[in-house]
Amino acid sequence: MNERTSDPQPGVASQPMVRFSGVTKRYGDLTVLDNLDLDVAPQEKVAIIGPSGSGKTTVLRMLMTLEPIDDGVIYVDGRPLTHMEVNGELVRANEKYLRSVRGDIGMVFQHFNLFPHMTVLGNCVEAPIHVLGLSKAEAEERAVELLEMVGLGDKLGEYPQRLSGGQKQRVAIARALAMRPKVMLFDEVTSALDPELVGEVLNAIRMLGKEFQLTMLMVTHQMGFAKEFADRVCFFYEGRIHEEGPPEKIFNAPDLERTQQFLSAVLEAG
Amino acid sequence: MFWDWNYTFEILPMLARASVITIQATILGFILAAVLGLVFAILRMSRNRVINGATTAVVEFIRSTPLLIQIFFIYFVLPEFGIVLDAFLAGTLALGLHYATYCSEVYRAGIEGIPRGQWEAATALNLSPVITFRDIIIPQAVPPVIPALGNYLVALFKETPLLSGIAVLELMQTAKILGSQSFRYLEPITLVGVFFLVFSLIASAANRYAERRLTGIGTR
Numbered sequence: 001m002n003e004r005t006s007d008p009q010p011g012v013a014s015q016p017m018v019r020f021s022g023v024t025k026r027y028g029d030l031t032v033l034d035n036l037d038l039d040v041a042p043q044e045k046v047a048i049i050g051p052s053g054s055g056k057t058t059v060l061r062m063l064m065t066l067e068p069i070d071d072g073v074i075y076v077d078g079r080p081l082t083h084m085e086v087n088g089e090l091v092r093a094n095e096k097y098l099r100s101v102r103g104d105i106g107m108v109f110q111h112f113n114l115f116p117h118m119t120v121l122g123n124c125v126e127a128p129i130h131v132l133g134l135s136k137a138e139a140e141e142r143a144v145e146l147l148e149m150v151g152l153g154d155k156l157g158e159y160p161q162r163l164s165g166g167q168k169q170r171v172a173i174a175r176a177l178a179m180r181p182k183v184m185l186f187d188e189v190t191s192a193l194d195p196e197l198v199g200e201v202l203n204a205i206r207m208l209g210k211e212f213q214l215t216m217l218m219v220t221h222q223m224g225f226a227k228e229f230a231d232r233v234c235f236f237y238e239g240r241i242h243e244e245g246p247p248e249k250i251f252n253a254p255d256l257e258r259t260q261q262f263l264s265a266v267l268e269a270g
Numbered sequence: 271m272f273w274d275w276n277y278t279f280e281i282l283p284m285l286a287r288a289s290v291i292t293i294q295a296t297i298l299g300f301i302l303a304a305v306l307g308l309v310f311a312i313l314r315m316s317r318n319r320v321i322n323g324a325t326t327a328v329v330e331f332i333r334s335t336p337l338l339i340q341i342f343f344i345y346f347v348l349p350e351f352g353i354v355l356d357a358f359l360a361g362t363l364a365l366g367l368h369y370a371t372y373c374s375e376v377y378r379a380g381i382e383g384i385p386r387g388q389w390e391a392a393t394a395l396n397l398s399p400v401i402t403f404r405d406i407i408i409p410q411a412v413p414p415v416i417p418a419l420g421n422y423l424v425a426l427f428k429e430t431p432l433l434s435g436i437a438v439l440e441l442m443q444t445a446k447i448l449g450s451q452s453f454r455y456l457e458p459i460t461l462v463g464v465f466f467l468v469f470s471l472i473a474s475a476a477n478r479y480a481e482r483r484l485t486g487i488g489t490r
Contacts, residue, residue: 066390102396113391117409126405127395179395 015078017042017215018063018183023072025058025239032058034239036072042182045209045216047226047247050236051262056219059236060185063217064107065098076104077182103131106181110188112168114160114175120147121156124175132179139178146174149211150204166197170204177208186218198222205229223266227251235259278457281448285461288444293469295362295440296427302366303426304419307373311381312403314374333371338432340364345436361433369426376418380411413484420477424470431462441465 016039025033033055040046048056061067063074065081073090074081083090084097093101115123124143128134134142147153150170160168169189176184186205190198202225209216209229220226226233226247233250235243235258243250243259254260313325332340345360355363384407392402431442445458 064390064394066393099396099398102393105394107394109387109391109394111387113385113387115388115391115406115410127397130398130401130405131396176394 016040017077019075021073024070026070031239040215043213043215045230047230047233048219054236055239056236057187060187060219064105064185065102104182106176106179107185108172108176108189110191112172114168114171116160119157119159120171124178128178143178146177150174165193166200169201173204183215188219190222281458284444288441289465292430292440295430299362299365300423300426303369303373306370308377310374311377329371329374337368338435340368341432341436357436357438361436361438365426369422372422376415380415384410417477417481424473
């Protein structure tokens with residue numbers, strides 16, 4: 001399959017896969033994200049950490065177009081995501097335009113959000129059939145391949161309520177990947193899981209990250225996973241990137257006091 | 271005045287035939303109400319203010335005026351605008367339209383009960399609004415509200431005697447005619463009452479059964 005890569009080289013391309021340019025998000029008087037600039041290179045894996053309320057989940061939700069932004073522009077693969085060009089000027093994107101650009105992005109949620117009335121296979125073929133226009137057979141072939149990769153080849157006909165949290169989350173990952181996105185967003189995907197189920201989900205992400213040419217942004221509390229898996233770690237604090245750098249740097253020798261405080265608090269708790 | 275069994279058996283076949291009309295009006299009216307109610311519910315969720323506002327106005331207007339007036343309006347007034355419907359069609363249409371407004375509230379409650387995560391997953395998978403409603407929202411929103419819809423089915427059924435106002439030959443109208451011919455109202459009117467009682471009880475029991483079945487499944 002041509003989506004596979006033999007030699008991923010993060011950060012080589014000149015054009016970022018994702019670019020936040022001066023992005024601001026407010027809820028009433030509260031500024032959740034303040035003038036955010038962030039570039040993510042193709043195939044780069046970025047871990048987003050920080051205390052709750054620091055705006056880290058909002059970053060993913062804006063990129064998935066679940067939340068409108070108040071200021072700035074988000075670009076995906078060189079195209080504006082939140083805005084569209086009309087007569088050479090950027091205006092706020094309408095629903096039709098969003099549908100044309102959103103396909104580059106896939107998202108996995110903290111609470112799975114599987115469709116409870118559909119089987120595992122049904123969950124994974126719904127969008128490929130109705131959005132990508134694949135035939136039922138093509139969509140099923142693609143879905144089965146992905147579900148086998150995440151170790152759920154024997155659960156195709158099962159309904160979500162009969163699965164464990166870890167299994168549900170692996171279905172959600174397969175469902176998102178069946179759309180062949182360029183960018184995958186993981187929003188605290190292990191936070192709702194029992195501790196013993198975290199490993200299987202992280203393994204699935206690890207394996208798929210190697211298998212597909214994916215750019216990944218993940219909001220996570222799994223510092224160990226972030227350290228091992230991410231190319232870059234961004235520490236968010238009060239709506240800004242407070243400190244960022246390679247994981248060795250951020251986890252072993254952060255420059256800033258807030259980062260140190262947060263990490264020591266998290267590591268003590270964990 | 272005493273109950274006359276001979277007369278009872280004499281009129282029973284005619285009432286049985288009329289009950290078919292009553293049941294037809296109920297079923298057709300309810301199908302219309304169930305379908306149109308869903309359309310109203312979805313249109314009222316539109317982000318387009320014109321669509322949303324117009325639908326809300328229509329629903330409120332229909333719900334706040336008496337069904338009998340709507341029946342008369344469709345049967346007697348619409349012909350003046352060139353729309354001529356026979357009595358059964360006019361009556362069934364009015365029943366369906368009237369109960370569609372109640373059904374739309376029921377559907378709305380069902381749709382609002384869908385967790386936000388389901389909408390977000392549909393967006394993340396880039397499903398169109400039509401597919402999102404058809405495949406994700408409606409299949410989850412409707413089963414929990416079937417008992418509430420069933421209550422309106424029974425309510426609609428019990429309002430079909432209003433169609434006698436425009437001379438539809440349903441049960442009530444037939445009973446009235448029989449009474450005026452024989453000057454005996456006791457038997458025909460009582461039989462009509464018994465018929466409604468029996469069918470309402472059956473429908474309510476079926477509805478309770480459906481409710482029990484539905485609470486067993488559909489847990490996320």
